[in-house]
Amino acid sequence: MHHWKPICLLEDIPPLGSRIVQRPSGGDIAIFRNAEDEVFALHDQCAHKNGPLSQGIVHGRKVTCPLHGWHFNLETGQALAPDVGSCATFAIKVEHGQVLLAV
Numbered sequence: 001m002h003h004w005k006p007i008c009l010l011e012d013i014p015p016l017g018s019r020i021v022q023r024p025s026g027g028d029i030a031i032f033r034n035a036e037d038e039v040f041a042l043h044d045q046c047a048h049k050n051g052p053l054s055q056g057i058v059h060g061r062k063v064t065c066p067l068h069g070w071h072f073n074l075e076t077g078q079a080l081a082p083d084v085g086s087c088a089t090f091a092i093k094v095e096h097g098q099v100l101l102a103v
Helices: none
Strands: 004-009 017-021 029-033 039-043 057-059 062-064 071-073 092-095 098-102
Touching: 004 017, 029 098, 039 092
Parallel strands: none
Antiparallel strands: 004 098, 017 029, 029 039, 057 062, 062 071, 092 098
């Protein structure tokens, strides 16, 4: 069972953009919003060269790393072929316009 932490309002994340959540233990989390107002949470580090995924381009349910163009599925964190690797995902949801992250 998850404990949900309020992060921000959905409107605080630009469509096709992201917001960073810093963790005391290190390893920032990138919160993404796509054009359909779906939200996703990934470790903010590309599996290839540790690029900041939060600065990548969101398209559909994917994000493209800004460093070398690797594509990651926002739902699963898996790199899309021909790329190989994955990023950690985190449970996230929106309730009444509020973005909540599982802790």
